[in-house]
Amino acid sequence: MLTMKLYNIAHSRAGDKGNTLTLSLIPYQETDYNLLCNSVTADRVKTHLKDVVVGEIIRYELPNIHALLFVCQQALMGGVTTSLAMDTHGKALSYALLEMEI
Amino acid sequence: MGKAKIRIGCGAGFSGDRLEPAVILAEKGELDYLVLECLAERTIALAQKRKLQDPEQGYDPLLERRIRSLLPLLVQNKIRLISNMGAANPIAGAQKIIEIARELGLSIRVAAITGDDVLAKIDPQWPALETGEALEKSGSIISANAYLGIEPILKALQSEAQIILTGRVADPSLFLAPMIHEFGWKTDDYDLLGKGTVIGHLLECAGHITGGYFADPIKKPVAGMAELGHPYADVFPDGSAVISKVEGTGGVVNLQTAKEQLLYEVINPYEYFTPDVIADFTTVHLSESGRDQVSVRGGTGKNKPATYKVSVGYKAFFLGEGEISYAGSAALERAELAGEILTQRLKDQFPDLRIDYIGSSSVHRSNFGHSAVPYEIRVRAAAKALSAFQAALIGEEVEALYTNGPAGGGGVRKGVNEVIGIVSVLLDRGVVEPKVSIFTHP
Secondary structure: OOOOEHHHOEEOOEEEEOOEEEEEEEEOOHHHHHHHHHHOOHHHHHHHOOOOOOOOEEEEEEOOOOEEEEEEOOOOOOOOOOOOOOOOOOHHHHHHHOOOEO | OOOOOEEEEEEEOOOOOOOHHHHHHHHHOOOOEEEEOOOOOOHHHHHHHHHHHOOOOOOOOOHHHHHHHHHHHHHHOOOEEEEOOOOOOHHHHHHHHHHHHHHHOOOEEEEEEEOOEOHHHOOOOOEOOOOOOEHHHHOEEEEEEEOEOHHHHHHHHHOOOOEEEOOOEOHHHHHHHHHHHHHOOOOOOHHHHHHHHHHHHHHOOHHHHOOOOOOEOOOEOOOOHHHEOOEEEEEOOOOOEEEEEOOOOEOOOOHHHHHHHHOOOOOOOOOEEOOOOEEEEEEEEEEEEEOOEEEEEEEEEEOOOOEEEEEEEEEEEEEEEEEEEEEOOOHHHHHHHHHHHHHHHHOOOOOOOEEEEEOOOOOOOOOOOOOOOOOEEEEEEEEEEOOHHHHHHHHHHHHOHHHHOOOOOEEEEEEEEEEEEEEEEEEEHHHOOOEEEEEEEO
């Protein structure tokens, strides 16, 4: 089976709270919601973002708006205020999730 | 009370946001309320530093420019402004607004909300929520501000003040308060408060829901980004709303922009904590009801937390940085050699030294197997230091690569910044005493 990047079928916005990174994952077509639920598990995201997320990843399903939310702990190198990272907020990491192939 | 609809606009989503979208909202938006959200977690700690240096300062640095352009429109169109531009000094901010009103010959009543500054009420021995260790162990504490909720804003609204200037207030509360005031919602009707909080959350980042920070020319093209309009919501007494923007402005309001914003910075969609309510976002329904129109229904809530969250600002460290670029053949190899030299010269003194290769893996901390060699690459060195003097060594070492490093390095930039960190504690509600002070002209 052919693989494709999440970028092709979904969009995402990153957010930050302290050292926690939030990543939404929203399919362009609501009919792709089940596909994302089945193939983008918290475990798979944890593997994909192994260089970024140190802590646990919790996945929330929001069937009301056909979207997933990944809450990634210990992901911002200490958090927005004291990180040495280029992108202290982790704002650009939405597109890191969209690099994942399914 | 008893209005069938109110219109609330959001003309700024952070301190440095563009100035003119709010002016367009005030001019053409037929608003009842304009909210300017200008206070991020760390912004208030920086404002506190300015206030310590000058007791007349400490409000938002753009307050004067924003108010000067908005005030005539607010008065003419009878729009009430609610903003956290008071930052660390709402009283001085209110006095500045009165001064501007006097200059422009406009009558105005301003309410300043204080009481969020709880520096005198926290104990440096209390454990920080993030670290579990005593607050003072993080560093020298410079500010402590509780996230206030709707109560003082409601009092200010009852006072007929046309401008309400706050310090630290939970962002959604800035929007929820006028809904409660106009529709007579009970402050323990948590389902309605949950719905209003959802609407506030959708609006609070201004351009986020009108296509700002959303656009992607390939997958999510947005027209008119240079003249992006900021949003308003028509809110109804049942807690539903329609979000849109001023006709003719750039950007887009659609299901996709609304969904991205609904989940933005949410760490538990079942329990979104504010000082007013714990809102449930999993019961929200969104639909497109017209061009640049999204209808919001649903959202529920339960009893508010017993404590206020307090952001504590502390002096963390001095950040030293330096950057240098390499381009053309063997750019990556020369950049990596620069990185090795810097590591060798700095790692003993700066154990947490970070070397980034900008253009390769600096932003995502990985390149997910994309191994294409970039034509040009920029090396960045960064480290924490105890003094500005020590932090400057990072940039100095990068600059010294001009005569001691790999061939063809250029464009050195170096910098030192004092970094303020933020940790949190919870504080009993009874300890916090929000206060409303009124200033008028004439």
